[in-house]
Amino acid sequence: MTKASIPAERWSKPPGAADGPWLLSAGPGSLPGERPTRAAGPAAVLFDRDGTLIEDVxxxxxxxxxRPLPRVREALDALRARGVAIGVVSNQSGAARGYFGRDGVEAVRRRVEELLGPFDVWAICPHAPWNCCACRKPAPGLVQAACARLGVPATRTAVVGDIGSDMAAARAAGARGVLVPTPVTRREEIVGAHEWAPDVLTAVRALLGADPGEERGA
Known part of the structure; x- marks a missing residue:
């Protein structure tokens, strides 16, 4: 059985597995306690990078x-205006495969922030599937690490992504997941998603309209 075939909620780190994720430099206003306490809506929204925020290369x-995807900047600005922390959770197995190092990931991060504005946390999995790490989605490690850095519970966090592993990671961490399908999203991933939206802005507007913790009875 491969890791991909193991339900995310049952996955645990085996002995000798790879170390945890990279937590990259974050934008201003990222320290816990700098944001006002919000009674409604998510305290944080975490986004997949490729295929969700920017074109998947x-x-x-x-x-x-x-290249930012349509309506993404508007969605992020709406969250910033409401005092919601925002972050990125991204698998980048190219690091483990030797295609690039941390400097390459940082260079893309800086360009993304030039185009889309600052994020509060970046949690990157630099491992390949065979490294058996605890952070590569669909495992919950990236979501957990981002929430820990932000000082926000997973039950007050939402994850927006374009494939089933994003939703599985959210579920395994206890967060809310919203799928934004693209041409690479499999039909079974759409059918299996608890929530989905046609684009990131629609997803964010839905998240700002309800408290994910209340919906799950947290």
């Missing part, structure tokens, strides 16, 4: 190839 470490 396989194993990309070239800032010149970064």
């Amino acid at each position: 396989p194993y990309n470490a070239d800032p010149a190839l970064v």
